[in-house]
Amino acid sequence: QYVSRIGPDPAAAPCQIVIYNCTAQLLSPSKTHFYLEFFSSFMQDSQRSSVNKRFATMKQQLPSDFSMPSWEDVELPVIRPLIADRQYLEREHLLVSVRSQDSDESYGVACLGLMNLVGESALPFSCKLTHRGEFSGELNGSISVLNSVGQRRTQSIINAEDDAHNRIPMTC
Numbered sequence: 001q002y003v004s005r006i007g008p009d010p011a012a013a014p015c016q017i018v019i020y021n022c023t024a025q026l027l028s029p030s031k032t033h034f035y036l037e038f039f040s041s042f043m044q045d046s047q048r049s050s051v052n053k054r055f056a057t058m059k060q061q062l063p064s065d066f067s068m069p070s071w072e073d074v075e076l077p078v079i080r081p082l083i084a085d086r087q088y089l090e091r092e093h094l095l096v097s098v099r100s101q102d103s104d105e106s107y108g109v110a111c112l113g114l115m116n117l118v119g120e121s122a123l124p125f126s127c128k129l130t131h132r133g134e135f136s137g138e139l140n141g142s143i144s145v146l147n148s149v150g151q152r153r154t155q156s157i158i159n160a161e162d163d164a165h166n167r168i169p170m171t172c
Helices: 086-090
Strands: 017-024 034-038 068-073 093-100 106-113 124-131 134-146 157-161 169-171
Touching: 017 093, 017 106, 068 106, 093 134, 106 134
Parallel strands: none
Antiparallel strands: 017 068, 017 134, 034 093, 093 106, 106 124, 124 134, 157 169
């Protein structure tokens, strides 16, 4: 269990994770409507987006076995982490599931690491979706983690050796 050394500032704005304009490129011909469901250990409960109102189009024609549901800012939830500590949030992940409105069936799950996404400005992300271990598409959008408390996590670079005694730089 993580316990922050930084106490909450009652005068500060609450920490929140804001997701902007998401598009899922799914390996599915389904034209049903979808919603996104968000899970994490820093959330009390999972949160859902609204059902998508539109499907994105690409400049080049998509094959008929693709679907591209898209969500605008107002259709996506604002996530309020239970712990606002920046170093804690940088170590956390957000699981995102793309689900069908008709049957609640998952069309893919993505794991979004927050390490490089904690900051006041919106940063783009792109992650692979998998369903039962198989690639099922891609999720793209932007995210910002607002009003986190504390300093950025510092990374140490260490050298390790493989079996052939080659040096391999690693971050931790």
